[in-house]
Amino acid sequence: MDLQAELDRLRERAATLGDTIQDMDYQMERAMHAVAAGTDDVGHAMTVLTERHNAQLGLMFDLGKVTAQIEDLEQRIREQGERSHEQQLAEKWEERAPDEDHLDWLRPTLEGPGTEAVQDERHPHHDGEKHMSEDIQRKGREPQDYLDWRKR
CATH class of the missing domain: 1.10.287 (Helix Hairpins)
Incomplete structure (x- = not known):
């Protein structure tokens, strides 16, 4: 019914x-x-x-x-x-709706130059770490020595 x-x-x-x-x-x-x-x-x-x-x-x-x-x-x-x-x-x-993918606007960004690792290297935060590490090695001290400054 x-x-x-x-x-x-x-x-x-x-x-x-x-x-x-x-x-x-x-x-x-x-x-x-x-x-x-x-x-x-x-x-x-x-x-x-x-x-x-x-x-x-x-x-x-x-x-x-x-x-x-x-x-x-x-x-x-x-x-x-x-x-x-x-x-x-x-x-x-x-x-x-068109037959094409609805996220086509995102494709150029994903297929663009550089991967995530390359983008991480260009980040200013990573550049600062790299410069600090080079500075420590140039002075001949190990990074662990900088963490022990209270003991001296």
């Missing part, structure tokens, strides 16, 4: 439950008027009121469940419609 037919069935069930609840309201009101008019005894009217009230509470509970199912089904139908709309938009976008 498709979702729309299920939704129609649930709405019809909710309408039937609503009508039944209203009929019970009418029967309870009629029993109260009969007692007030003196045409019915109070014991019988109380039995009718209690019976109808309990039945009405059960029907109201069922109506609440059916209403929740209707809301859930409406939400699913709405999401399904939105999903198909989004899918159509995505398909249109894919049709308009």
